């Protein structure tokens with residue numbers, strides 16, 4: 001076996017020149033790129049733990065002030081799959097904020113597996129009102145009140161509809177009616193104020209409108225054709241995130 005020193009070089013001089021860092025290349029504040037087989041460009045800024053790990057372990061990484069962690073805790077429309085929850089994307093920001101984009105069936109179990117306590121599951125943005133994008137709301141509402149989300153409402157943001165009953169407020173009112181027996185039954189337990197749902201309904205026709213603006217975070221929405229009204233939220237903190245939603249379909253609004 002030849003030593004590294006004596007190993008023949010396989011890089012041509014032209015390739016060597018190509019590997020030279022460019023003067024205008026962004027600097028990585030954490031030092032060099034990951035060295036464990038992860039393939040990222042040199043300007044990628046991994047959190048420190050990523051530099052030596054191939055896997056993500058919940059609660060083991062700090063999100064930097066200008067970073068966001070995007071976790072696909074669900075990505076399945078229908079039919080349901082044994083190991084894949086309905087659409088839900090969890091976005092965690094360096095300022096401590098956490099948002100959920102869509103809340104499909106089965107997502108709660110994956111959110112818990114990511115180390116998020118039940119009372120902290122909040123600030124849910126619904127892209128559109130197909131049930132595979134909000135199904136677990138009805139599961140979360142009574143049980144999160146029961147599990148300690150007493151002092152704050154469940155905050156849900158979503159689109160309006162062509163008529164009031166086709167919007168997010170209409171959906172939440174219908175959900176509460178569906179849950180009536182359950183909610184009243186749980187009233188025997190000390191659940192405090194956890195049944196309130198604060199609905200922030202935005203105009204689905206508003207192109208690039210702002211549906212959230214707080215703590216330096218702006219979330220915008222825009223229209224997209226998908227059977228009916230189907231706005232998409234995006235979160236902006238200097239780093240952009242655009243939620244991935246369903247496939248484009250004919251516009252019938």
Ligand SMILES: [Zn+2]
Pocket residue numbers: 128130226246
């Ligand atoms: Zn859909």
